[in-house]
Amino acid sequence: MQQVKRFSLMLISMVFVAFSASLTIKAAIGLAAWDAIAQSLSHLSAIQVGTIGMVLNISCVVGQMILLKRTFPPRQLLQIPISVLLGVLINYFYYTFFASLTLDNYAVTLVIFLIGTVLASFAVSMVMVLNIITFPLEGFCMALAKKTKYHFAFIRQMVDILAIFFTLVLTFSLDVPMTAREGTVIGMLIFAPLMGFFIKRLQPIINLKTEKAV
Structure with missing residues (x-):
């Protein structure tokens, strides 16, 4: 029963990840590096950004399986349906839920971006604390770290x-709209510290609930 609750909480967190990602995309003042690629490829191909993200994430899962072979944890196959879920939700929030949202004032746009970034850091922190699966990109980087002499952080x-x-190559060579802007820098500066803040506070709560269930 406890595992069901943890899994349900993870799914809810994924909804918030998609919601917050859609907010930052809508703000259009720059995205995190990985999201910027997805948005640039979306502009280039006219394929919805959530679908591009889905393909990129599943590619990371395949990369993990190739690198780790038999040592790939079967539970991490859940990354595939989670990648699909995230892609579908981002498409819904961005193209339908926020379709009529117009942001003409830069100050308001910046606030929306910051709200999205804070929500994303909270949701990602929750997924990490629950420790059911890893995000595909992080999982691929961890697999690569195991197979090379380099550390995960590097x-x-x-x-x-x-x-x-x-992203910059696509922007300047193919006239794709710039997706790496000031928001990219802001995200790089505040996202990790925010995650540290939330993880520190969420960890005791989740652990306490787990201990009570046991």
Whole structure:
């Protein structure tokens, strides 16, 4: 029963991840590096951004399976339906729920972006504390770290740098709208500290509930 509650809480958190991601996309003042690639490819291909994100995330799961082979944890296959869920929800929130939302004032846009970033950090922190599955990109970076001499943090940072570089190449070579802007920098500065703040407070609550259930 406790596992059902934890899984349900994870699904609710994923809804908030999609909701907050859609808010930051709608703000259009820059996205996190990985999201910026998805948005740039969406502009380029006319495929919905959630669908692009879904494909990228599932590709990361496949990458984990190739790298880890028999040591790939079967439970992490849940990353695939979760990737699909996130993609579908982002498409719904961005293209339907927020379809009529117009942001003409920069100050309001910035506030919306910050709200989305705070919500995202909270939701991602909750998923990490629940520790049922990892996010596909992080899972791929961890798998790569196991197979190389590099640490996870270094690989994850390099992925962000490469993602921003690829986004800029698309922007300047193919006239794709800029998706790496001031919001990208703001996110890089505040997202990790916010996660540290939320994880520190969520961990005791989740652990206490688990102990009571036992």
